[in-house]
Amino acid sequence: MSLNPKPDDSAAAAQAAVSTSIDQAGDGAVAVAVSGGGDSLALLHLACRALAGTGRPLRAVTVDHGLRAESAAEAARVSRLCQALGVPHATLAWDGWTGRGNLQAQARAARYQLMADWALEQGIGMVLLGHTRDDQAETFLMRLGRTAGVDGLSGMVARFQRNGVTWCRPLLEFDRATLRAFLRDIGADWIEDPSNDDRRFERVRARASLEALAPLGIDAAILSRVMQQISQAREALDACAAALARDLVRQEQGDLVLDWAGLAAHPLELRRRVLVAALMWVASAAYPPRREDVLSLLSDGGADGQHTVLGCVLRQKGHALRIFREFNAVRDLRGPTDRVWDGRWRLDGPHDPALSIAALGEAGLRFCPDWRETGHLRAALLASPAIWRGDTLVAAPLAGSGQGWSARIVADFHDRALSH
């Protein structure tokens, strides 16, 4: 038996991988995120074949980021291709670019959010993405250039939860060339993105670098196996960190209290993982804080004091480090009462479209005379969810003023996988 079996990269194997992923979704509707490129269109065809005759609904979705002149026409073309396949298709428009910050990162976050909201509305539990082995290899090289560690180099996961939806990448073991050959074989069309040849893009340069590594015997398949090995190391580290967190991290409603002195006895990488997981949980963050920020917090250990990282406040007192949400990070966050707020709070009570959830803040705390009896820190309460009618406070369940409302965390810290 080979220890490193070479994945079979034929179209038939890709078909089997897509069918398996879809079977794992249960009986519900499935969607394919289609950019229009060869990878996601091959995925759409494979998903269509997997579902043919099952009666299970398949949908397709495209996000038009509006960042290139051709994007609307491309989305319309995807829509026509889907129509020809009998797959209902939706185009979701993004117009949230502020002109500031990292455009690619913002576009990606918005894409996931738009597609998740759409999927939830449609009752779709699983969305398939067309990432391939080439994407994996290019990402690996790009991350090497950013001094990535075990997490960054372990490759994309085949399945993950984000924004309330399960995302699945059934094609991670398959080459772009295999998928394009499959499309050609079945006479199917796809859109060639002109930026694929634009060397201003890091991914395009990574693709060229990968070709240059061929004389060393390094290709996408080899890098994929290296990534699998790093993934296994990451899983082992995560398991150790989760066990450590169970012993040394206590959840108090929305806050976490870390036994800082207890943690200090453990290897730096485990301490770092516990701290990152804690920060990401309190902030409901999809991405970890900068590595240097975390390392500086860890090296600062022992001294009483306060820090702010990733929209969380860390307050150390003696052996305990309390992490709670920072008011400034949520001061402008307002949402309907029947939706999760700040990624982790659900409020139960007499829902009403005229009401909304927003942070309690100083303006609300003033109307909570009993807040001291709750035992919560004042600064933590400021960032806690409250029910408002316009600017009038209706209820503050965590600050002793429930008025028929209660607040609960949707996924407790220790139930959440310790991986980022």
Ligand SMILES: Nc1ncnc2c1ncn2[C@@H]1O[C@H](COP(=O)(O)OP(=O)(O)OP(=O)(O)O)[C@@H](O)[C@H]1O
């Ligand atoms: N505009 C889009 N609309 C719908 N789906 C998309 C869009 N862009 C990308 N996708 C989905 O994501 C997959 C990966 O695309 P791509 O590699 O361009 O994105 P990425 O930003 O690198 O993704 P990630 O951040 O998830 O690694 C595509 O195969 C497709 O399934």
